Amino acid sequence: MGQTHGLHIAVVGATGAVGQQMIKTLENRKFPISKISLLSSPRSAGSKVIFNGEEVIVQEAKPESFEGVDIALFSAGGSVSKQLAPEAAKRGAIVIDNTSAFRMDPNVPLVVPEVNEDDLHQHNGIIANPNCSTIQMVVALEPVRQKYGLKKVIVSTYQAVSGSGAAAVEELYEQTRAIINNEPFEPKLLPVKSDKKHYQIAFNAIPQIDTFQDNGFTYEEMKMINETKKIMHLPELQVAATCVRLPVATGHSESVYIEVENSGLTAEELKAILKEAPGITLQDDPDNQIYPMPADCVGKNDVFVGRIRQDLDETNGFHLWVVSDNLLKGAAWNSVQIAESLIKLGLVKEVK
Amino acid sequence: MGQTHGLHIAVVGATGAVGQQMIKTLENRKFPISKISLLSSPRSAGSKVIFNGEEVIVQEAKPESFEGVDIALFSAGGSVSKQLAPEAAKRGAIVIDNTSAFRMDPNVPLVVPEVNEDDLHQHNGIIANPNCSTIQMVVALEPVRQKYGLKKVIVSTYQAVSGSGAAAVEELYEQTRAIINNEPFEPKLLPVKSDKKHYQIAFNAIPQIDTFQDNGFTYEEMKMINETKKIMHLPELQVAATCVRLPVATGHSESVYIEVENSGLTAEELKAILKEAPGITLQDDPDNQIYPMPADCVGKNDVFVGRIRQDLDETNGFHLWVVSDNLLKGAAWNSVQIAESLIKLGLVKEVK
Structure with missing residues (x-):
């Protein structure tokens, strides 16, 4: 929000248990963010969430929501990911998906940074976050x-x-x-x-x-x-x-x-x-x-x-x-950690 | 009690979680009992327990408590068993001990009737009931x-x-x-x-x-x-x-x-x-x-x-x-089941 440099991050499922932890983790890690889009189902759209001290209104997640997004963190269920993750990737966002939708897809790296961070080099727009356990x-x-x-x-x-x-x-x-x-x-x-x-x-x-x-x-x-x-x-x-x-x-x-x-x-x-x-x-x-x-x-x-x-x-x-x-290393923290690895490995466009 | 035939049974630790289940299990199984002695630490002695519809006063467990007892079910902690089980056996009672005091003693059978009922033939006055798990x-x-x-x-x-x-x-x-x-x-x-x-x-x-x-x-x-x-x-x-x-x-x-x-x-x-x-x-x-x-x-x-x-x-x-x-098959029921096996195998003196 206030920042003029950083990445445009989207959180899909922003009002859920994991989504809330993702937002908190981005704050705690002082993740370099120029803009944050908090997205959800139509039912939860309109809710207000405080991010870095400023109120953000949650918007309904649609294909167009991902225009200009650098990294999209998905945690809104497998069917939402199946439908919208490819749309986000098509628009140039790198998706980090917390559902099981793409985990076993051979074209999608399944990443725990402490174990196989290098697999991120093989991503084709979508990266899967493994099961918590x-x-x-x-x-x-x-x-x-x-x-x-x-x-x-x-x-x-x-x-x-x-x-x-x-x-x-x-x-x-x-x-x-x-x-x-x-x-x-x-x-x-x-x-x-x-x-x-x-x-x-x-x-x-x-x-x-x-x-x-x-x-x-x-x-x-x-x-x-x-x-x-x-x-x-x-x-x-x-x-x-x-x-x-x-x-x-x-x-x-x-x-x-x-x-x-x-x-x-x-x-x-x-x-x-x-x-x-x-x-x-x-x-x-x-x-x-x-x-x-x-x-x-x-x-x-x-x-x-x-x-x-x-x-x-x-x-x-x-x-x-x-x-x-299970909500942090099992979900939100591992997802944000993957985003940090993308920056570290130079796989996301440079911080503006 | 009311019955003129049956065995004289003692329950040591009658006010504890397992002791209570032992008493209930003896009732539910209609175990042949001519007399029941409910025994405990000095602290719990004097409590009243209903057994088969009649009030029984809990007595302090002492070596003499086991005179005339046919089967003594112990569940009052390892130190009580170590002290009193040999006293009960010396007086002719068969002890079924729910503590870990004698379980690994090579002279004491450790019995789960579905598995090794025949080991009861080797008893020397004390039979151990295994750990619940x-x-x-x-x-x-x-x-x-x-x-x-x-x-x-x-x-x-x-x-x-x-x-x-x-x-x-x-x-x-x-x-x-x-x-x-x-x-x-x-x-x-x-x-x-x-x-x-x-x-x-x-x-x-x-x-x-x-x-x-x-x-x-x-x-x-x-x-x-x-x-x-x-x-x-x-x-x-x-x-x-x-x-x-x-x-x-x-x-x-x-x-x-x-x-x-x-x-x-x-x-x-x-x-x-x-x-x-x-x-x-x-x-x-x-x-x-x-x-x-x-x-x-x-x-x-x-x-x-x-x-x-x-x-x-x-x-x-x-x-x-x-x-x-864990209180039944893991403790009280397995102990009473051992007592039933003793009768079945003719290892306890005949029902009077």
């Missing part, structure tokens, strides 16, 4: 892979409801209030709004995130499996996932078992590797009960890793506990 | 082992706070109420009352259950590892566990990955095996969003298994989601 895991795995190779990954997730949007967080709190006040309630949203049945999330754990595929895995689980292979450039990596929704508002946790290719790694060295790795805060001190927890990660950009220990049977096997704010 | 897992694993052998188990748990006792459930509800009312609170109990630090459990996940061992695993994790090998008579079985406490009052869930010894098993056959297995309710119908959840298992004796699917890389690998009421 995938991002935090690959940040923790990549430094190990670099030194010891990676053979197998088995992950069980403990995912927060904000991954399903702001309404799901409301549902969690409303159900919780109803249960502790002994009042009736009716689940309406979780595990998947569009699916047939809805279940209680308060004081419960739901082993379904996204819809089921024919192989018995959920779509969320297949996202973790396929996206991990693509981001890490390891098509042969063995990956399995079980994804579970918890009564936690924000902060995904993951119990990760890995087997590395090369022998010789110890738990102590693994801790040392992760302590030095980008984007990671090591929280691993059992004697002082230091380990990552979702309640501690909220509002922070890093991926937190702890509970690191060698498997008792498989010397190349290790267990880790990985926690991150 | 171990019990539900081995019930699900044993039928698979019988037909295909078992090589490897990797489990991540999603455990309810009632595993830490009734006060922990109170702490969960009090913290929850404070958070949704925006009031301050101070964690005092979880993850481990006697440990240095206490953390928020409401809307959080704590990757610590019981204290840490030198190898980086918690004692709860080592219980799952060692008890599974002992119960299943598989000292060479590869087992790894990550145990996590959730904001769930009752009902433990487990994400279990297994590798079987012999090839040829399919997910469909695994479902068929578990459907016919004792103590298991199969809940596995992804098309209709049928899978086990802690909120559904409360008050039921069975182990619920679902989300069964073959690993995408390892043909002998399978994933399961296992849920059970």
